[in-house]
């Protein structure tokens with residue numbers, strides 16, 4: 001490491017929320033909330049990161065109040081008795097001086113009803129067209145009433161987040177889960193106002209943002225996470241050119257997104273030919289809104305590989321710092337490096353680079 005890390009530890013303010021620095025903990029599912037209720041250990045897990053200079057924590061995906069929003073009974077819910085558990089998480093993180101937002105999630109057709117921990121295995125899955133993969137239909141398309149119920153459930157989740165003291169919300173619109181299943185032509189064959197061209201396919205996302213704004217007002221931070229890649233197809237893209245990306249982002253931005261969380265697997269990869277800007281760089285340039293970059297920060301290998309058993313060594317972050325200095329993006333999300341080491345941000349700040357830890361896939365089994 002040869003560059004100063006100062007840029008990473010400058011405060012950042014958006015929509016009335018001031019973060020102490022630019023380090024964001026990326027949302028990471030843990031399936032450690034029995035019956036969907038986050039307990040004291042979940043609060044302690046997030047508190048450890050807040051105590052160690054993480055500027056903003058985005059929680060693991062937490063599922064909204066809709067019958068098929070979850071795919072595992074141990075994934076935390078964001079309704080009913082789970083909210084008391086979350087209230088405790090918020091208070092622990094705030095006591096440690098941190099900021100925290102829930103990632104509101106509906107898994108859509110990523111749900112496997114025959115998986116051992118699947119909640120409500122008797123219920124059909126939900127997705128735009130009943131497709132579980134391009135061309136593979138397993139259920140009926142979602143009815144319009146069901147689409148509206150999902151919109152209402154996201155809005156209610158955001159209202160509850162505000163009520164119990166969260167600093168804002170992140171909407172999970174990435175990685176081939178429900179909102180992204182609507183975005184993606186590969187799974188969205190609808191012919192009503194929620195399908196067709198990109199403007200139609202993004203209506204679910206737009207209406208979720210609008211409904212959240214109606215519930216929480218304009219003075220509450222709302223982040224939208226989106227990705228080009230899908231877990232069903234790592235090469236899939238929503239936009240092949242900057243023009244297409246701009247056209248996709250504008251309705252979401254106009255609906256009231258404050259910050260775009262641009263999910264990539266390697267932050268250094270250029271998004272389009274002819275420029276070194278990554279997805280967060282292009283999104284910032286096209287929308288004028290702040291963005292979060294993510295993907296292999298501080299690690300040699302990317303995260304999908306880690307699910308296949310690959311290890312990663314700790315790396316320097318000079319390239320990241322240079323891009324941050326140049327204003328390519330505003331915030332930096334860190335996943336696995338913070339999973340294996342709650343003190344990652346503090347060590348970077350204090351220049352303790354030789355103490356940074358490698359990522360070993362065994363870490364996925366403990367997630368503490």
Ligand SMILES: Cc1cc2nc3c(=O)[nH]c(=O)nc-3n(C[C@H](O)[C@H](O)[C@H](O)COP(=O)(O)O)c2cc1C
Nearest residue numbers: 026027028029060061294295296297303334335336
């Ligand atoms: C164990 C694990 C669970 C994850 N769960 C989620 C999730 O709930 N929501 C989400 O948007 N991304 C999820 N991700 C993706 C991360 O947020 C992040 O984008 C990815 O790990 C890349 O960052 P990294 O290279 O710093 O780990 C998960 C990643 C890991 C490793």
